[in-house]
Amino acid sequence: MEFITYEQDGFVGVITINRPKALNALNSQVLDELNETLDAVDLNTTRALILTGAGDKSFVAGADIGEMSTLTKAEGEAFGKKGNDVFRKLETFPLPVIAAVNGFALGGGCEISMSCDIRICSENAIFGQPEVGLGITPGFGGTQRLARLVGAGMAKQMIYTARNIKADEAYRIGLVNAVYPAEELMEQARKMAAGIAANAPIAVRNCKKAINDGLQVDMDQAIVIEEKLFGDCFETEDQKAGMGNFLEKDKEKKLKVVPFQNK
Numbered sequence: 421m422e423f424i425t426y427e428q429d430g431f432v433g434v435i436t437i438n439r440p441k442a443l444n445a446l447n448s449q450v451l452d453e454l455n456e457t458l459d460a461v462d463l464n465t466t467r468a469l470i471l472t473g474a475g476d477k478s479f480v481a482g483a484d485i486g487e488m489s490t491l492t493k494a495e496g497e498a499f500g501k502k503g504n505d506v507f508r509k510l511e512t513f514p515l516p517v518i519a520a521v522n523g524f525a526l527g528g529g530c531e532i533s534m535s536c537d538i539r540i541c542s543e544n545a546i547f548g549q550p551e552v553g554l555g556i557t558p559g560f561g562g563t564q565r566l567a568r569l570v571g572a573g574m575a576k577q578m579i580y581t582a583r584n585i586k587a588d589e590a591y592r593i594g595l596v597n598a599v600y601p602a603e604e605l606m607e608q609a610r611k612m613a614a615g616i617a618a619n620a621p622i623a624v625r626n627c628k629k630a631i632n633d634g635l636q637v638d639m640d641q642a643i644v645i646e647e648k649l650f651g652d653c654f655e656t657e658d659q660k661a662g663m664g665n666f667l668e669k670d671k672e673k674k675l676k677v678v679p680f681q682n683k
């Protein structure tokens with residue numbers, strides 16, 4: 421791989437988009453390599469992923485404008501599909517994904533962070549959807565995910581004005597969960613990922629699915645989705661061990677990570 425690095429640290433996988441000369445802009449090759457990287461993640465030994473960008477200036481400065489500028493209509497559609505497929509794969513990935521946003525997250529960069537489950541960022545992070553200034557609409561789900569995350573009014577303001585926002589404003593509007601000094605960002609991301617990994621992995625996966633799938637339907641159907649995924653947990657060792665430890669009042673045991681098993 422030329423533009424993606426993957427590092428496994430215990431139960432946590434760290435994916436780094438590594439194209440710093442172009443501020444980690446997403447060209448076709450980056451999207452292909454990201455797709456392959458996700459396909460290669462070992463779901464038996466990994467419980468959470470972190471997605472970040474190489475360097476201290478940029479998470480992802482958007483889709484590659486140079487590559488896009490010469491696309492024909494058919495090529496533009498193919499590029500859009502490639503991006504959307506990878507972003508959707510991240511969004512529906514069976515493990516939680518934390519975006520550690522270490523600088524610019526513009527256009528496709530903001531959009532890929534929104535395909536992750538949780539966003540945390542460094543104090544120098546800048547978010548924005550500048551597409552209308554380039555004569556296009558956000559094309560990797562920005563109109564949809566931003567509106568769902570921060571509400572239609574704020575999303576429309578950001579998208580129509582193409583104005584970038586700084587980390588503190590991203591925090592204020594709920595686009596990111598926390599802001600850290602740049603040098604602490606990855607440590608905090610790893611800490612959060614390790615906290616997730618210490619919990620019952622099938623229950624965590626089911627929570628992700630319940631939230632994601634439930635948000636697409638009305639409350640009556642959403643509750644049925646939750647019931648089903650809740651019921652599934654009662655076929656797992658994790659549920660028996662987790663509740664058994666509590667009932668035995670064994671605090672030490674209760675804190676132990678219960679072994680992962682595939683269903």
Ligand code: DAK
Binds near residue numbers: 441445481503527
């Ligand atoms: N694409 C390609 N190269 C980029 C880039 C990008 N998005 N952003 C930065 N670079 C490159 C610069 O060209 C420069 O390369 P060299 O000249 O050194 O070779 C290098 O990274 C450093 O950038 P700067 O010299 O510009 O650095 P500054 O600190 O001065 O400025 C900046 C940083 C982030 C403010 C600036 O680089 C910038 O404004 N970049 C563009 C940001 C942007 O507009 N991003 C949104 C792109 S549009 C679609 C689906 C999705 C999309 C499109 C279609 N379909 C469904 C078909 C998505 C669109 C977008 O994301």
